[in-house]
Amino acid sequence: MEVLRIATAGSVDDGKSTLIGRLLYETNSITTDRLEAIHKASQRKGIDFVDLSLLTDGLIAEREQGITIDVAHIYFQTPKRKFIIADSPGHVEYTRNMITGASHAEVSVILVDARLGILDQTHRHYYIAHLLRIPNVIVCVNKMDLIGYEEEKFRAIEKQFTEFANQIKAADQRIQFIPISSLYGENITKRSEKINWYKGHALLEVLESLDASPKESTAKSRFPVQYIIRPRTEEFHDFRGYAGRVASGRFVEGDSVTILPSMRTSTIDKIYQYNQVIAQADTRQSVVITLKDDVDVSRGDMIVKTGEEPEQKKELDADICWLNNEPMKGTKTYLMQTGTSLTKAKIASVEYVKIPSTLEQLPATALKMNEIARVKIKTAKGIASDAYKENPSNGSFILIDEYSNNTVAVGFLN
Amino acid sequence: MSSNKKEFPRALEDEAIYILREAAAQFERPAILFSGGKDSITLVRLAQKAFYPGKIPFPLLHVDTAHNFPETIEFRDWLVAKTGVDLVVGYVQDDIDAKRVAEEKGKFASRNTLQTVTLLRMIEEQKFDACIGGARRDEEKARAKERIFSVRDEFGQWDAKNQRPELFEFLNGRIKPGENVRVFPISNWTELDVWNYIKEEELDIPSIYFTHERDVIIRDGVLWPISDFIYRDADEEIIKKKVRFRTVGDMSCTAALASEADTLETIIDEIISATLSERGTRLDDKRAEAAMEIRKVSGYF
Ligand SMILES: Nc1nc2c(ncn2[C@@H]2O[C@H](COP(=O)(O)OP(=O)(O)O)[C@@H](O)[C@H]2O)c(=O)[nH]1
Numbered sequence: 001m002e003v004l005r006i007a008t009a010g011s012v013d014d015g016k017s018t019l020i021g022r023l024l025y026e027t028n029s030i031t032t033d034r035l036e037a038i039h040k041a042s043q044r045k046g047i048d049f050v051d052l053s054l055l056t057d058g059l060i061a062e063r064e065q066g067i068t069i070d071v072a073h074i075y076f077q078t079p080k081r082k083f084i085i086a087d088s089p090g091h092v093e094y095t096r097n098m099i100t101g102a103s104h105a106e107v108s109v110i111l112v113d114a115r116l117g118i119l120d121q122t123h124r125h126y127y128i129a130h131l132l133r134i135p136n137v138i139v140c141v142n143k144m145d146l147i148g149y150e151e152e153k154f155r156a157i158e159k160q161f162t163e164f165a166n167q168i169k170a171a172d173q174r175i176q177f178i179p180i181s182s183l184y185g186e187n188i189t190k191r192s193e194k195i196n197w198y199k200g201h202a203l204l205e206v207l208e209s210l211d212a213s214p215k216e217s218t219a220k221s222r223f224p225v226q227y228i229i230r231p232r233t234e235e236f237h238d239f240r241g242y243a244g245r246v247a248s249g250r251f252v253e254g255d256s257v258t259i260l261p262s263m264r265t266s267t268i269d270k271i272y273q274y275n276q277v278i279a280q281a282d283t284r285q286s287v288v289i290t291l292k293d294d295v296d297v298s299r300g301d302m303i304v305k306t307g308e309e310p311e312q313k314k315e316l317d318a319d320i321c322w323l324n325n326e327p328m329k330g331t332k333t334y335l336m337q338t339g340t341s342l343t344k345a346k347i348a349s350v351e352y353v354k355i356p357s358t359l360e361q362l363p364a365t366a367l368k369m370n371e372i373a374r375v376k377i378k379t380a381k382g383i384a385s386d387a388y389k390e391n392p393s394n395g396s397f398i399l400i401d402e403y404s405n406n407t408v409a410v411g412f413l414n
Numbered sequence: 415m416s417s418n419k420k421e422f423p424r425a426l427e428d429e430a431i432y433i434l435r436e437a438a439a440q441f442e443r444p445a446i447l448f449s450g451g452k453d454s455i456t457l458v459r460l461a462q463k464a465f466y467p468g469k470i471p472f473p474l475l476h477v478d479t480a481h482n483f484p485e486t487i488e489f490r491d492w493l494v495a496k497t498g499v500d501l502v503v504g505y506v507q508d509d510i511d512a513k514r515v516a517e518e519k520g521k522f523a524s525r526n527t528l529q530t531v532t533l534l535r536m537i538e539e540q541k542f543d544a545c546i547g548g549a550r551r552d553e554e555k556a557r558a559k560e561r562i563f564s565v566r567d568e569f570g571q572w573d574a575k576n577q578r579p580e581l582f583e584f585l586n587g588r589i590k591p592g593e594n595v596r597v598f599p600i601s602n603w604t605e606l607d608v609w610n611y612i613k614e615e616e617l618d619i620p621s622i623y624f625t626h627e628r629d630v631i632i633r634d635g636v637l638w639p640i641s642d643f644i645y646r647d648a649d650e651e652i653i654k655k656k657v658r659f660r661t662v663g664d665m666s667c668t669a670a671l672a673s674e675a676d677t678l679e680t681i682i683d684e685i686i687s688a689t690l691s692e693r694g695t696r697l698d699d700k701r702a703e704a705a706m707e708i709r710k711v712s713g714y715f
Contacts (some may be wrong), residue, residue, distance in 0.1 A: 001423040070577065072558045073551040075604050079418045084602055096579060103581040226435040231468040239467060245432045245583070263608045274463040286431035288466070299439050323579050338582055340439075398584045405588035 003082045003210045007102040007134070009125035010111030011090045015142045018073055019111065019182040020085060021052025023204065026189040045175040071101040080208040085409045090121055094368040095356075096323040098128050099410060103396075106212050107136040109203075112178070114147045118160045120357040126161070127356035130168050131319060131372065131412065133389055136210050137165075137175045140203060144195060145181040151197045167359060170389065173208040178203055217283040219391040220248030220310070223303040224339030227287055241272065241288040242297055247339060247393040248386075249305070251289065252280040256306040259297055260384040265306055266293040300341040302384055310394070312382030314352050315348075317414040321372045324408035326399070328367035334408065336379060343381040345399065365408075377411075388412035419686055422610040427460065430599040433562055433585065434464040437544055437597045438471050440587040444544035444597065445502065447533075448474035450486035451662040452619055453548030453600065456608055458497060459617055461546075468626045473500035475545065477532050479525040480507050481643040481664045489620040504536035525646060537594055544587065546597040552604045562601050568592040585606050604705060606685055613678040625658045637670040703707040 010016040016157045024030050074085040086101035088094065102108060108129040112122055129137050139161055147153050165175060178187055179195050180203060186192035189204040200206075211246070228291040229241040251257075255268045271281050272288040281287040289303065297303070322328050328347060336345035351374040353391035367373055388395030399409040437444050446461065448454045454474075461470045476490060494501045506528050509515045514535075515528045537545065551558045561577050563585045578586055587595050600608070612619060629640040631650045638644055640652055643666040656682075657670035675681045 001418060001421040003423050003425045070559045070574070073553070073602070073604070074558065075552045077419060077604070077606070082423050082604075082607075100579045226432070227439045227465075229465060229468045233467070236467045241467075243464070245428060245437050272466065274466050282427065284428055286428040286435070337586075364706055393583070396582050398581060398586065400586055400588060401697070405586070405590065407578050407581070407584070407586045410579070 001082055002106065002212055003084060004210065004253070005105045006083060006085045006107045006207065007105035007107055007129075008085055008087050008109045008111070009090055009098055009102075009128070010121060010142075011121040012114070014088070014090070014111040014113045015182045016087065016111050017053030019109075019140065019142065019180070019188070020087060021054075022182050022185055022188050023054055023085075024074070024076050026079055027076050027187060027204070043161070045335050048127075051218075054134055064374055071097050078204070078208060081212075083207065090125065092121070092124065093370060095124065095128070095265065095372070096321060098125070099132065099321050099323075102128055102132050102134060103410070105132075105134055105140060106209060106214070107207065108132075108134045109138045109140060112139060112141050112157055112161075114141050114143045114153060114157070117153075118155050122161070123164055123357040123359075126165055127354075127359075127372075130165075130170070130173070131321075133173065133215075133392065135173060135215065138203065138206060139175065139177045140347065141177065142182055144186060145184055148206045148258060149179070149181075149186075149192075149194050151179075154198075157221075164168055176206060178206070214283055214393075216248035216391060216393045217233070217250075219248040219394075220308040220386065220388075221251055221255075221305040222247040222310075222339070222391070222394045223251060223289065224394075225297055225299055225301045225303065226340050227299060228297070229301075238295075239290070241290050242303065243287045243288045244280050244303075244340070246283050248283055248375070248385050248391050249308070250280055250282050251303075251305070257280070257291070257303050258306045258309050259295055260302045260304060260309065260310060262301070262380060263297065263309075266291040266294045266295050268292075300339075302341070304384075311383045312384050316377045316379065316383060316384050317370065317374070318377055318397070318411040319354075319374055319414070320367075320399070320409045320411040322367040322369055322409050324406055326401070326404075326408070327369070330365065335402055336377070336397055337382070337400065338383055338385050338397045339394060341381075342400075343379045343383065345377050345379045348376045349379055350376045375411075385413050387414060420610055420613075422607060422614050426600070426603055427463075427611070427645065428605060429602065430460045431464040432583065433597065433599040434461055434546070436585045436587070437546055437599075438465070440585070441544040441595070442566060443540070443542050443544055444472045445540070445542045445698050446470075446472055447547045448490065448501075449548075449662065450476070450482070450490045452608055452612060452623065453618055455493070455617055456600060456603075456611060457546060457548050458493065458499065459611075462497065470497070470499045472546070473502050475477075475533075475536060475540070475542070476503045476658040477529045477536065478503050478505050478507075479529060479664050481525050481641075481666050483620070483622050483659075483662055483665055485620045485622045486662050487532045489618075493618075494528055502536065502540060504532045506526075506532045508532070508700065509535065520645070524664055525643075526664050526667050530570065533674065537570070542594065543589065544595045544597050546599065546671065548600055549596075549598050550603050550605070551601050551610075553632065560598060560601065561614055562598050563587050564596040564598065565589060566594045566596060593679065606682070609682050609685060613682065617670070620662060622659045622662060623681065625656050625673050626655055628670060629653070629659050630655050630657060630670055637672060639665060639668070639670050641665045 017160050038054045071088045088097045088101035108126045180187040187202045225242045227243040269292045273353040353364040353373045386394045395413045397411045398407050401408045515531045630637045658673045675684045
């Protein structure tokens with residue numbers, strides 16, 4: 001069974017919580033005691049119907065303020081797939097949460113209120129889907145009931161969105177539009193009869209049939225070493241295995257491989273998945289690799305197929321989003337993590353800050369929380385990375401503040 | 415019901431193994447929080463897989479309330495003997511005797527909240543810098559916001575509004591002395607995923623998960639198992655019923671489920687058609703709408 005990860009974005013009151021509640025409700029994912037609890041909570045709030053949005057707002061502060069602050073994870077399953085929704089808040093001050101939620105997603109669902117049309121926030125939501133190169137974007141035009149299910153308004157929104165997206169859209173990203181009403185369940189799990197001019201599929205049908213294979217599976221082979229396994233038992237006396245998860249590509253028994261950064265070469269002896277020896281390991285599989293030669297390999301090293309070695313660079317171009325309260329300081333040294341490898345790094349210069357809603361580029365020297373910028377980075381050690389657009393898994397990184405230990409930025413290498 | 419709902423999504427296993435290896439690599443002394451329940455049994459299996467042919471590089475930590483189902487303790491000792499993993503036990507009774515905590519009183523008294531103090535004491539005594547738990551985000555709505563590496567301060571507290579962002583596969587476990595990280599490898603699993611996994615992996619589980627006859631009382635429509643640890647009003651009648659347990663917590667706060675399910679297959683069927691959520695049989699969460707969040711903030715898993 002496949003897992004599809006979805007990120008949802010929308011402005012407050014666009015109906016995101018209602019939409020998710022509706023998906024859970026119509027796929028029988030809500031148990032009666034939860035429904036009952038929500039029923040009670042709805043009554044306490046003086047609402048005469050079951051407010052499905054109460055299913056998702058988890059934290060006390062959120063319930064008090066009636067808004068979503070953090071990323072919440074929601075699970076449901078149909079006979080076709082298992083779905084994981086990362087639901088994050090839509091305000092500008094939560095850009096970092098949106099990026100966090102979207103960083104695991106294969107699909108971005110963007111909500112637009114049919115009455116209000118495209119807002120600044122919609123641009124920002126799309127910009128994030130673009131920055132993260134999420135392969136599929138579904139724009140749900142919600143509250144169609146409030147505009148009489150009228151096609152013209154829907155088409156106008158579709159056109160306006162497309163015009164904005166076309167300025168930056170990557171060729172391999174797919175954008176689809178669906179007119180919906182979350183409150184009445186139109187086009188959510190089955191095709192709406194009220195919106196008969198729409199010839200496409202309902203949201204759930206689209207989610208069930210999207211191509212979910214990661215871009216990494218066709219990228220060059222990368223295996224960041226996580227942990228060294230040395231049992232030193234009688235049976236496995238000289239066993240030395242490299243445990244990790246295939247970041248991209250595929251490794252096959254007998255492959256010639258190069259270890260980075262040392263550039264030593266060897267051959268794959270065996271690939272273990274628990275106590276089974278398997279012939280090949282595909283993208284995202286957690287395995288243990290043994291090599292024919294006794295080369296020195298430790299955590300942070302990367303095993304790649306010989307002939308597919310990435311260049312090791314100490315000067316990098318990247319887009320970053322600043323995630324921390326404390327602004328970026330150009331003079332400060334951060335820890336940069338790519339794969340399982342850590343190195344000291346400095347932001348040598350900020351080329352510009354990008355305003356997602358207008359795509360403007362403004363000059364800047366410092367960065368505040370939630371800002372997205374193009375920067376140049378200098379590192380102490382050479383980084384064996386790929387361009388994010390070709391290999392997200394080996395083209396993304398985080399910056400860690402050595403003193404607070406916080407993750408302060410996320411980046412995408414060019 | 416479609417048979418596809420009975421297939422375990424293998425991507426979740428790869429993810430959990432990745433997380434366990436990150437924990438082993440980033441921390442000096444992690445421990446697996448072991449309750450004897452199905453989630454912690456699943457963790458032990460995943461750890462075996464993550465480090466094979468090496469041995470599991472961390473001990474199991476059991477916080478013993480002394481209000482356990484005897485079947486759970488029996489099972490725990492059997493699993494420890496079978497896998498050769500180390501076991502560390504922290505006794506809630508020790509904290510009660512030392513007057514660090516006071517026993518709750520009354521009809522709904524439970525040692526569940528007292529566990530937190532014992533857990534924090536064990537972390538300090540044993541110098542654990544990471545505790546690996548079997549909590550899942552689908553269990554409860556405060557848990558839905560939990561990170562995979564969740565940093566706790568010196569007092570074990572969870573600061574929900576100030577969590578480290580977790581992006582892509584990066585798990586940042588850097589901490590200061592005294593701080594501690596809770597690690598949740600099966601965050602993205604649902605109850606059904608756990609059961610399907612147990613079935614596909616042919617894992618042994620304590621017998622109380624299967625149907626058996628037991629003395630219970632019915633209180634507010636909920637079946638409470640009779641034990642020395644539960645308070646009973648004189649007018650509450652004891653009846654015999656065929657029940658099983660959906661979670662194995664403390665005997666004082668774990669309700670039974672009327673059920674005939676006697677195999678993993680029938681348990682899975684029951685869950686697919688279930689109308690009661692898993693934590694719905696846990697009295698501790700019914701106390702208040704935000705019960706779990708309040709307990710997490712104060713250092714509970
Ligand atoms: N008429 C109508 N109202 C909707 C629809 N979807 C959501 N709403 C209402 O819009 C309001 C905000 O919805 P909510 O789901 O809380 O929005 P969120 O802030 O995006 O999560 C609530 O009063 C909903 O009942 C819809 O499709 N039609």
